[in-house]
Amino acid sequence: MRHFLTTLDWSKRELDELLDDAAAHKAARKTRRDLAGKTVALVFFNPSLRTRSSFEIGVFELGGHAVVLEPGKGAWPIEFEDGIVMDGDAEEHVEEVARVLSRYVDLICVRAFPKFVDWNKDREDSVIRSFAKYATVPVINMETITHPCQELAMLLALRERLGTFEKKKFVLTWTYHPKPLNTAVANSALIAAVKMGFDVTLLCPTPEYVLDERYMSVGKVNVVHDPKAAYAGADVVYAKSWGALPYFGRWNEEKPIRDAHKHFIVDEAKMALTSNAFFSHCLPLRRNVKATDAVVSSPRSLVIEEAENRLHVQKAVMVKLCRQ
Numbered sequence: 001m002r003h004f005l006t007t008l009d010w011s012k013r014e015l016d017e018l019l020d021d022a023a024a025h026k027a028a029r030k031t032r033r034d035l036a037g038k039t040v041a042l043v044f045f046n047p048s049l050r051t052r053s054s055f056e057i058g059v060f061e062l063g064g065h066a067v068v069l070e071p072g073k074g075a076w077p078i079e080f081e082d083g084i085v086m087d088g089d090a091e092e093h094v095e096e097v098a099r100v101l102s103r104y105v106d107l108i109c110v111r112a113f114p115k116f117v118d119w120n121k122d123r124e125d126s127v128i129r130s131f132a133k134y135a136t137v138p139v140i141n142m143e144t145i146t147h148p149c150q151e152l153a154m155l156l157a158l159r160e161r162l163g164t165f166e167k168k169k170f171v172l173t174w175t176y177h178p179k180p181l182n183t184a185v186a187n188s189a190l191i192a193a194v195k196m197g198f199d200v201t202l203l204c205p206t207p208e209y210v211l212d213e214r215y216m217s218v219g220k221v222n223v224v225h226d227p228k229a230a231y232a233g234a235d236v237v238y239a240k241s242w243g244a245l246p247y248f249g250r251w252n253e254e255k256p257i258r259d260a261h262k263h264f265i266v267d268e269a270k271m272a273l274t275s276n277a278f279f280s281h282c283l284p285l286r287r288n289v290k291a292t293d294a295v296v297s298s299p300r301s302l303v304i305e306e307a308e309n310r311l312h313v314q315k316a317v318m319v320k321l322c323r324q
């Protein structure tokens with residue numbers, strides 16, 4: 001049985017097919033019933049606007065039904081350790097949760113961000129992998145340490161504007177944010193850009209902001225710390241903030257480095273160095289912190305298109321997994 005946990009498990013050809021399916025769903029909006037009679041559990045351990053809306057609406061538009069569960073907030077808190085004495089806050093184990101939900105629904109979708117204490121533990125992605133271990137239906141990643149649905153939405157938006165990706169320069173730029181954020185979208189943007197054949201540059205303040213080797217090693221990535229060099233000739237500028245992996249759990253030590261790089265904001269001056277690049281971001285986005293008003297609202301900004309595409313790519317993934 002196939003899950004959609006990370007696109008590292010999916011070939012370029014399979015991802016291209018999902019994008020083709022997503023484009024077909026986009027063209028046929030509200031006319032298809034591919035999930036008629038199907039049910040989906042959306043399990044959220046973290047907040048969401050786009051993911052929750054687009055999954056719930058996407059299932060509805062295809063004739064199915066989604067149930068939203070928030071463990072610890074309306075649903076029982078869940079234990080993930082095997083063999084543990086459950087005398088803490090958790091009321092049930094993921095083994096029962098995944099097996100019971102599998103008797104009710106055709107798909108289980110999970111959002112579970114890292115704990116931000118120890119990257120060596122977080123990189124195991126143990127929450128969603130536990131669901132996949134015990135579920136007897138396919139599991140879809142709604143953002144854990146990667147965000148594969150966002151990845152597809154970004155690719156669909158870029159494919160619609162650029163056509164092909166070969167030899168196009170894709171810049172993934174770190175931007176300032178007052179808090180150390182998840183690396184998931186950055187990891188996913190890197191996987192997607194490399195797999196699809198972009199010429200990929202990672203712009204980040206210092207070598208400590210380089211992403212996990214698991215994602216850096218997907219293919220060739222040019223690491224740059226000088227914004228001017230990175231933006232020069234870019235066709236795509238993709239912005240995201242993330243916490244530096246060596247400082248996991250010691251965020252007060254990272255803060256001075258982060259604070260010294262507020263000038264990594266995406267602004268008109270930097271965009272003027274590009275080859276009339278498209279700008280995008282997964283949203284939510286703090287305006288005039290990560291990118292200026294002028295950039296976010298510019299005709300070259302794809303943030304709204306990418307967000308809309310979440311709906312279409314997720315339909316493609318759900319239908320594909322239900323038909324296997």
Ligand code: CP
Binds near residue numbers: 051052282
């Ligand atoms: N991009 C994204 O996943 O948005 P939400 O956190 O609002 O779901």
